[in-house]
Amino acid sequence: MNFQLTNNVAVVADMLLAIEQIKTVFARRIRYMDMKQWDMYGGVHTDDAWSETYGDLPLDKQPQSNGQRNRVVGPQALARQIRYFMEHNTPVTSVHHAHRPEIEITSATTATGIWPMEDHLWWRNGDRDEFFHGYGHYHEHYRKVDGGWLICYRKLTRLRVDHTPGFYDRLD
């Protein structure tokens, strides 16, 4: 018998399962966002989750938390903020696509991920289309809570952004 081998296999299987679960919770958040299922959106985050993903917005339109710009804290606030961004005044059609990630399991209950991403947003401004088209990376942290993996932090960095001049007018 080879206990050593069995143990290693268990560790490997556990790690790979964690990676697959983390990728799936990531995919779920994106789908809830693009399908506008706001009541599901908060639940993929830990209670103390926070994000720094609104840095593209003009300074005066960025969400704030405790005086920090571009910061949203807590699952309910995260859901409320993205819903506001996607539906305030007029609905935005959004498509977020994420590509091959680098997931690192840093302990039995913590992990990080870097995801190349691209996002398209469109809305109708009277008789013309407003659009936003961006490219960048999501940098996320994950935590295992009650046997499942949740997102506890998210930052967005950009490689390039193109948008129409009136894209943010909707938020006035």
Place this chain on the structure above:
Amino acid sequence: MNFQLTNNVAVVADMLLAIEQIKTVFARRIRYMDMKQWDMYGGVHTDDAWSETYGDLPLDKQPQSNGQRNRVVGPQALARQIRYFMEHNTPVTSVHHAHRPEIEITSATTATGIWPMEDHLWWRNGDRDEFFHGYGHYHEHYRKVDGGWLICYRKLTRLRVDHTPGFYDRLD
């Protein structure tokens, strides 16, 4: 000795292997389509596979099966229909990209998957380019047959579609 652990590891490894195989059969179908390898295309599907993925077409150009619009049944018909769509009158260049999926193993031999997707199609209409550019989700079902996973159902839902007015003229 820890039979419990060993058993769990076997279950986890089996499930993760199934997920990887399902992702690969998905990738293979897309590649056969974009590389126009029609003789390979049918074989990634079960004998009773069917699809509902032609809902973007004008109603009078959608394939039908037993009086149902937007329906194609069986591997041979699936291959014949996509080939017709891609090559009738003049060849279409296509690029289909699928992103982070949510795969669920629902039994030892069945599974489901949701895939964010984007597709580009181009063809030359005299002296101008016709294009189609769409975004949405594939919703698929899989079944294990003779030790390998195959696609048995596929539906396509859309978030957004843009195309030139003459894009479907080729199918007249």
Place this chain on the structure above:
Amino acid sequence: MNFQLTNNVAVVADMLLAIEQIKTVFARRIRYMDMKQWDMYGGVHTDDAWSETYGDLPLDKQPQSNGQRNRVVGPQALARQIRYFMEHNTPVTSVHHAHRPEIEITSATTATGIWPMEDHLWWRNGDRDEFFHGYGHYHEHYRKVDGGWLICYRKLTRLRVDHTPGFYDRLD
């Protein structure tokens, strides 16, 4: 006790771990490229790695190795060449996205992968934007060296390419 089962599980877990590691080394290369971390770029390749990925360039601008066009050999040369391509005369913004791959483990230390891909490049030519937008497949080979997977070969085939007429002027 079921030695058979345990052995199979170990093989499956090993194979799945290899696949995840290969996907991660792929992702890392792409990130180093788009983030212009040239000192990291070479290290994801084996000492004898070579590429055939410059076939889009005009013939007189393709890199050569031993009289072969569209060929770059060795980690240092690979890093030097991509850096030249991305920064010569003026910096290029690049976004490379890779989609669902087909990874095949061909032995304990060798593997292959096919990756659908899309790349965007932009640079500023005086007062106008030059761009390149391509679609295709990476075909890679991998080898396990000192316990880690590295890239030893890369070819790029194209489905479609669009670019501005002056896109390659930067390399004059």
